[in-house]
Amino acid sequence: MVPGHVDVQTEDQLVGNVRKVTVDQVIENLTGEIATAVQTREPSPDEIVFSGSFEDVNRLFLENGWSDGLPIVPPTKQKIAEFLAFTDYDADHVIGRLLPDNRLATVWNVAVNGVMAGCRPEYMPILVALAEAMADPKYGVEHSGNTPGAETLIVMNGPLIRELEFNYEQGALRDGFQANTSIGRFWRLYLRNVAGFLLHENDKGTFGNTWRVVLAENEASLRRMGWPSIAQDAGIAEGENAVTISRFTGGQVIVSVFGDSAEKCLPYLADALASHTTWELMFVVGFAKGTYQPLLVLSPLIAETIAASGMSKRDVQQWLFEHARIPAWKFERYISGWTNLVPGKRSLNDFVRLGKAPKIYAGTDRERLVPIVAEPEHIMIAVSGDPMRSNCYLFVHNGILGFPTTKPVVLPQEWRDKRNAQA
Amino acid sequence: MDSSQGTLWVVIPAGQQASGGWIDDTLAERAREQGLVALAPLTGDFPRQRVEGVGGPDAEARARELFIARGWTDGLPIIVPTSGRVRDMVRFCDRAARDVLGEVDPLKGVATVEKVAANAVMAGCRPQYFPVILAAVEAVLDGAFNMRGVQTTDENVAPMIIVSGPIAQQLNINASFGALGPGWQANATIGRAVRLVMVNLGGGRAGTVSFAGLGQPGRYTLCFAENTALSPWPALHTEAGLAADANAVTVTRAETVINVTGGIEEIASVMGSAASGFQIMWSGRPTVIVAPATAKDLANRGMSKDDVRQWLYAAGRWPVADWERSWFKTRLVADGQWPEWVTAAASDGAIPAVEKPADIVVIVAGGDVPIPQHAYCPSWGFPPARITREMRLPGDWAALISQSSH
Numbered sequence: 001m002v003p004g005h006v007d008v009q010t011e012d013q014l015v016g017n018v019r020k021v022t023v024d025q026v027i028e029n030l031t032g033e034i035a036t037a038v039q040t041r042e043p044s045p046d047e048i049v050f051s052g053s054f055e056d057v058n059r060l061f062l063e064n065g066w067s068d069g070l071p072i073v074p075p076t077k078q079k080i081a082e083f084l085a086f087t088d089y090d091a092d093h094v095i096g097r098l099l100p101d102n103r104l105a106t107v108w109n110v111a112v113n114g115v116m117a118g119c120r121p122e123y124m125p126i127l128v129a130l131a132e133a134m135a136d137p138k139y140g141v142e143h144s145g146n147t148p149g150a151e152t153l154i155v156m157n158g159p160l161i162r163e164l165e166f167n168y169e170q171g172a173l174r175d176g177f178q179a180n181t182s183i184g185r186f187w188r189l190y191l192r193n194v195a196g197f198l199l200h201e202n203d204k205g206t207f208g209n210t211w212r213v214v215l216a217e218n219e220a221s222l223r224r225m226g227w228p229s230i231a232q233d234a235g236i237a238e239g240e241n242a243v244t245i246s247r248f249t250g251g252q253v254i255v256s257v258f259g260d261s262a263e264k265c266l267p268y269l270a271d272a273l274a275s276h277t278t279w280e281l282m283f284v285v286g287f288a289k290g291t292y293q294p295l296l297v298l299s300p301l302i303a304e305t306i307a308a309s310g311m312s313k314r315d316v317q318q319w320l321f322e323h324a325r326i327p328a329w330k331f332e333r334y335i336s337g338w339t340n341l342v343p344g345k346r347s348l349n350d351f352v353r354l355g356k357a358p359k360i361y362a363g364t365d366r367e368r369l370v371p372i373v374a375e376p377e378h379i380m381i382a383v384s385g386d387p388m389r390s391n392c393y394l395f396v397h398n399g400i401l402g403f404p405t406t407k408p409v410v411l412p413q414e415w416r417d418k419r420n421a422q423a
Numbered sequence: 424m425d426s427s428q429g430t431l432w433v434v435i436p437a438g439q440q441a442s443g444g445w446i447d448d449t450l451a452e453r454a455r456e457q458g459l460v461a462l463a464p465l466t467g468d469f470p471r472q473r474v475e476g477v478g479g480p481d482a483e484a485r486a487r488e489l490f491i492a493r494g495w496t497d498g499l500p501i502i503v504p505t506s507g508r509v510r511d512m513v514r515f516c517d518r519a520a521r522d523v524l525g526e527v528d529p530l531k532g533v534a535t536v537e538k539v540a541a542n543a544v545m546a547g548c549r550p551q552y553f554p555v556i557l558a559a560v561e562a563v564l565d566g567a568f569n570m571r572g573v574q575t576t577d578e579n580v581a582p583m584i585i586v587s588g589p590i591a592q593q594l595n596i597n598a599s600f601g602a603l604g605p606g607w608q609a610n611a612t613i614g615r616a617v618r619l620v621m622v623n624l625g626g627g628r629a630g631t632v633s634f635a636g637l638g639q640p641g642r643y644t645l646c647f648a649e650n651t652a653l654s655p656w657p658a659l660h661t662e663a664g665l666a667a668d669a670n671a672v673t674v675t676r677a678e679t680v681i682n683v684t685g686g687i688e689e690i691a692s693v694m695g696s697a698a699s700g701f702q703i704m705w706s707g708r709p710t711v712i713v714a715p716a717t718a719k720d721l722a723n724r725g726m727s728k729d730d731v732r733q734w735l736y737a738a739g740r741w742p743v744a745d746w747e748r749s750w751f752k753t754r755l756v757a758d759g760q761w762p763e764w765v766t767a768a769a770s771d772g773a774i775p776a777v778e779k780p781a782d783i784v785v786i787v788a789g790g791d792v793p794i795p796q797h798a799y800c801p802s803w804g805f806p807p808a809r810i811t812r813e814m815r816l817p818g819d820w821a822a823l824i825s826q827s828s829h
Contacts (some may be wrong), residue, residue: 054477056476
């Protein structure tokens with residue numbers, strides 16, 4: 001390693017540090033003893049590791065880093081069995097292997113963390129789908145500890161939104177509804193306990209933030225407009241349940257969009273997309289070309305005002321693609337001037353020549369306006385929030401380090417009977 | 424474990440390697456090979472986590488028994504390292520509990536601040552000793568200390584922990600009557616903490632991984648302070664370039680502590696003998712603890728510490744005839760493999776105890792008694808080591824110490 005952080009060192013300091021420290025370490029690492037990898041022995045999944053009071057169980061979980069700091073519901077065998085009843089998978093079914101701890105994601109440990117998070121047993125099919133999404137290589141769970149500290153947002157689609165009483169209206173992103181809140185918490189506990197992301201260890205987020213509650217779309221509004229949902233955009237059939245996960249570095253509310261038509265509403269939204277997208281442009285050009293997919297959440301009021309002007313969701317994406325633009329010099333400054341995220345100080349035109357940027361970025365006029373995403377459909381659009389407010393919300397995206405990944409939610413046989421039995 | 428009031432939250436003091444493995448698994452294997460399972464039958468049998476809940480009607484007693492059965496003690500009773508006690512210990516430094524000091528050889532358990540604190544609690548340390556313990560652990564983890572050798576050699580070496588600076592008095596670290604004996608909590612427990620770190624994080628269990636022929640009582644604890652009040656010479660740590668008012672730990676590798684009654688002549692006489700044989704082989708750095716009365720006498724004669732070293736170097740020589748018929752010379756080290764300085768000195772008729780005068784660590788300690796009591800502590804092994812670490816006190820040390828009991 002280089003002592004300190006290379007980004008804030010003068011050339012002389014950097015050269016000095018590399019000579020004094022780094023070179024020796026490189027030699028030592030290349031010539032020294034290689035530590036043997038060992039598999040850590042952990043309790044078997046169904047082993048009772050502790051019995052005691054609620055307070056004692058919570059203390060044990062806190063002391064050992066198995067909890068997020070809030071009380072957990074003790075994952076007793078009985079509670080776990082209630083969750084397992086809501087999936088047709090066997091408890092030991094392996095969903096995947098999660099980095100960095102290389103632990104297996106199993107239906108059993110999904111249930112355990114679901115219990116702990118305060119979920120209800122009938123959320124189990126959603127939890128399994130989330131674990132599948134987390135284990136999908138396309139998502140890239142191994143990046144979950146990167147320094148920008150992005151946080152996953154789960155978007156819920158399908159009839160389960162109504163059946164399980166997800167909030168998709170006023171306060172859609174606030175805690176307070178069991179389904180949205182506890183499933184969001186499950187995600188973070190699963191990252192901690194199975195994937196192995198712990199602060200001060202594998203999670204290196206500089207700031208981070210708490211887990212996000214699940215965002216459920218207002219599907220009645222979507223149907224009124226004839227717009228596809230986020231899940232449908234990803235190829236899921238209408239009427240099917242699905243979760244879509246994506247990591248976002250930040251969010252910003254776009255307050256008081258004013259206007260009675262698409263023409264009047266859209267410029268403000270395009271401006272928000274352009275002005276809130278800065279260093280994330282590294283996921284458009286160079287580093288991970290064309291993986292930046294910001295999410296614009298429209299309130300039903302604004303979405304339906306735009307739709308009333310005759311625009312489809314695709315039309316809106318196209319319009320925003322053409323208007324959410326910044327000067328080329330500014331784009332270059334974000335990725336390799338003020339930051340060193342894309343080293344080499346190349347111009348956008350150079351990147352096009354190298355095949356690391358779409359052709360649309362070609363040109364030599366540094367004042368030319370260039371898009372902030374590679375394709376129109378990379379601007380994801382969801383509809384949720386207070387149906388009677390003119391505010392919208394923008395999530396800026398973490399590109400390949402948490403790429404949008406959608407998984408269908410598979411209900412167990414006799415779902416209806418099991419639900420009726422609960423009532 | 425059903426009694427919620429009685430549950431103790433115990434920090435696991437055992438060594439976990441950087442790879443995630445626990446050294447106790449290796450220790451269990453070695454114990455089976457050596458037929459020593461009965462000594463600690465529950466070796467390796469503990470939950471692989473940071474903290475364990477121990478319940479029952481007398482959880483404290485149960486935890487102590489568990490620790491003995493798991494092989495986590497030096498044979499003496501320990502204080503159970505509850506998470507609260509460990510937290511109180513960690514509070515006495517400005518470092519995070521997870522900070523890593525290094526790996527403890529030979530089994531390479533990672534010495535985090537918290538693991539060291541847990542072992543310090545077990546040893547009976549007061550929280551305010553923690554800066555001394557951290558400095559001492561840092562010193563023994565210095566490559567020059569050769570922890571792997573110290574832990575596994577057939578010789579009886581132990582780390583000798585010498586505290587110098589104003590903190591010694593503040594913490595009641597004995598530098599006077601009986602400084603190497605029992606009765607003073609700091610001396611008794613600081614050295615013991617380092618030993619428990621060596622056992623529980625490094626795996627240095629006797630007969631299992633550690634094969635010292637006899638061992639020595641200094642392996643329980645070997646810690647004392649410089650008698651600043653009666654020393655006519657500058658503080659020990661100034662020789663390592665630290666300011667006079669700094670607080671420091673100096674660690675040497677002591678094969679044993681040999682008592683010398685008399686004057687500087689007697690010290691030289693013991694140095695110039697087979698007692699220094701192994702040290703001469705490796706050009707080591709011995710420690711000479713000089714009694715206050717003798718130090719005063721030498722200073723009155725105008726001798727600086729360097730003069731004393733020079734005098735011991737010149738006078739404390741092993742006669743070549745003794746060397747020639749020694750076991751070292753006839754059985755252990757073939758001709759041609761002795762250091763050049765040794766063979767050169769041999770041709771002059773006598774071999775000094777060290778390669779050069781500066782290699783002798785001279786320190787004043789003990790009570791002011793008319794029949795002076797010194798100690799000669801020959802050094803073990805390679806490489807020559809005298810390691811000094813300045814203590815880092817927490818920023819709010821004064822406030823912390825004023826609230827502490829002692």
